[in-house]
Amino acid sequence: MSKVAIIIASLILAAMFATVPLLANALPPEFIADKTVVEVGETVTFTILWCIGAEPYKAEWDFDGDGKPDITVEGTKSQIMLPIAWVYHAPGTYSVILVITDSTPITRWEERPDYITVTEVAMKGDFDRDGDIDIFDFVDFADSYGSETGDPNYNAIGDFNNDGHIDIFDFVDFADVYGYGT
Ligand SMILES: [Ca+2]
Ligand SMILES: [Ca+2]
Ligand SMILES: [Ca+2]
Numbered sequence: 001m002s003k004v005a006i007i008i009a010s011l012i013l014a015a016m017f018a019t020v021p022l023l024a025n026a027l028p029p030e031f032i033a034d035k036t037v038v039e040v041g042e043t044v045t046f047t048i049l050w051c052i053g054a055e056p057y058k059a060e061w062d063f064d065g066d067g068k069p070d071i072t073v074e075g076t077k078s079q080i081m082l083p084i085a086w087v088y089h090a091p092g093t094y095s096v097i098l099v100i101t102d103s104t105p106i107t108r109w110e111e112r113p114d115y116i117t118v119t120e121v122a123m124k125g126d127f128d129r130d131g132d133i134d135i136f137d138f139v140d141f142a143d144s145y146g147s148e149t150g151d152p153n154y155n156a157i158g159d160f161n162n163d164g165h166i167d168i169f170d171f172v173d174f175a176d177v178y179g180y181g182t
Helices: 003-024 135-144 168-177
Strands: 030-033 037-039 043-050 057-062 071-075 084-087 092-101 107-119
Touching: 030 092, 030 107, 043 092, 071 084, 135 168
Parallel strands: 037 107
Antiparallel strands: 030 043, 043 084, 057 071, 057 092, 092 107
16 A cells, blocks of 8 residues: 555544544433424423533524524523523424534534424414403404514414414404404
8 A cells, every 4th residue: 555545544534433423423412392282373492401512502403304493502501401482383293403512513413303293273363372362362463463474473373364464354354253252
């Protein structure tokens, strides 16, 4: 073997060994959700239970399993372990992936396939989910009025015709059901 070939072989071996711990994903982080079955528009709170590595960390949450992080949190262990809230805007079953990179940097991850099930809203107009449609629900409807999917005040409960906008057409439907169950 020539000297050059030996150097190349050594480099390849070094690269292989360097990536072994990443591929093995030893000691992955753990997390839980406070609810795994929710309606569209309901908040799910995720919490990291356990992780290891050297601070500071970068925690990337992918709540819909599409491979793109939806929220990234950076900081100390106690900072990244604070609960994170996420709202699902469409029915379906979602995988959740948490990728944590420490300062080494070593990346560890945990994937929960089909972890969260999001169902259609059971009763449109009942914002506080107490079985009636009263003045308290009207206050929430007024709050969400004029919003569209993606806005912080958008709420599928007030989007009667599911077109992603809460507008005058939804108001007409809300007025129709107002008083239900009171
Ligand atoms: Ca995502
Ligand atoms: Ca209500
Ligand atoms: Ca609408």
